[in-house]
Amino acid sequence: MNKTTTLLFLFLFTFLTTSLSKDLCNKDDKNTLLKIKKSLNNPYHLASWDPQTDCCSWYCLECGDATVNHRVTSLTIFSGQISGQIPPEVGDLAYLQTLVFRKLTNLTGQIPSTITKLKYLRYLRLSWNNLTGPVPDFLSQLKNLEFLELSFNELSGSIPSSLSLLPKLGYIDVSRNKLTGPIPESFGSFKGQVSGLYLSHNQISGFVPKSLGNLDINRMDFSRNKLQGDASSLFGANKTTGYIDLSRNMLQFDISKVEIPNTLGTLDLSHNGITGNIPVQWTEAPLQFFNVSYNKLCGLIPNGGKLQTFDSYSYFHNKCLCGAPLDSCK
Incomplete structure (x- = not known):
């Protein structure tokens, strides 16, 4: 093969490759993405969204393979200088599985x-923004949803009980909002395996549903709310929970x-009105963080396990708790 033939071959290969790559992007998806860009006031963050190029090469998005x-x-739009609202056109990306708007203050x-038109949506993350309004009841229509994070916003109202109808939902984070009302009783009847339930830093009130005791949730954070009553149903020696924070x-x-x-590696029960003695059985857990301060506990702190590895801060301001690392019992 001489030099001219080689150059011609390389030219044809480059031409064909470029031509084929331009055909990868679906025309409807490209038009929808350009509408989303316009709705967000054409931010520099989306400068790569050039209508003359293949949308599958644009920043902030991915395309599936030939099967779709x-x-x-x-x-995934993250940490950009973007103002406005979530464009309603996102619902026209018919094959979307992951939707993220994050750290867009x-x-x-x-x-x-x-x-709700996104019937394939599995992962929804709308966090660290300034979204307002409710946690929508219509989220229960996303039957393939597995992951839901709405944390660090200004959402208000109560948590919709209909979320428990989602057959695959295994992770919920609505922490650091302005949510009120109770934890839905229906949350004890999730169909799938719930690995994380984060409700902290809201104004959620009422009793912890005993039905939640039916679930084996790996990580639970209900801290800094207005919950009252008995939360003992959340515990159990036969569960596989690794993290529980019920503080404040x-x-x-x-x-x-x-x-x-x-x-259990983390247990924070501080700043409540919890009574009784710390059970000896608690020495069997591989605790890395532990705090029961500011309660009404009494009796001897059991010896053994991890309980003496924590300083007095983890225990102080209880009614009559004693023993290392506090003062010895009288």
Whole structure:
């Protein structure tokens, strides 16, 4: 093969490759993405969204393979100088599986109902923005949803009980909002395996549903709310829970007979009205963080396990708790 033939071959290869790559982007998806860009006031963050290029090469998104005809499957807009509201056109990305708007402090308004058209959506993350309005009841229409994070916003109202109808939902984070009302009783009847339930830093009130005791949740954070009453149903020696934070509520129950899993690494019950003695069984857990301060506990802190590895801060301001690392019992 001489030099001229080689150059001609390389030219044809480059031409064909470029031509084929331009065909990857679905025309409807490209038009929808350009509408989204316009709705967000054409931010520099989306400068790569050039209508003359293949949308599957644009920043902030991914396309699927040939099995879904190279449709847009992921849209992730993160940490950009973007103002406005979530464009309703996102609901027209028919094959979307992942939708993320995160750390966009000038992103305001409510969650658009058009996302209910995203029947393949599995991962929804709308966090660290300034979204307002409710946690929408219409989210229960996203039957393939596995992951839901709405944390660090200005959402208000109560948590919709209909979220428990989602057959695959395994992670919920609505922490650091302005949510009120109770934890839905229906949350004890999730169909799938719930690995994380984060409700902290809200104004959620009422009792912890006993039905939640039916679930084996790996990580639970209900801290800094207005919960009251008995939360003992959340515990159990046969569970696989690794993290429980119930601090800074108004919980009142006796822990004397409460058993904790031997998988528990973090337990924070501080700043409540909890009574009773710390059970000896708690020495069996591989605790890395532990705090029961500011309660109404009494009796001897059991010896053994991890309980003496924590300083007095983890225990102080209780009614009559004693023993290392506090003063010895009289």
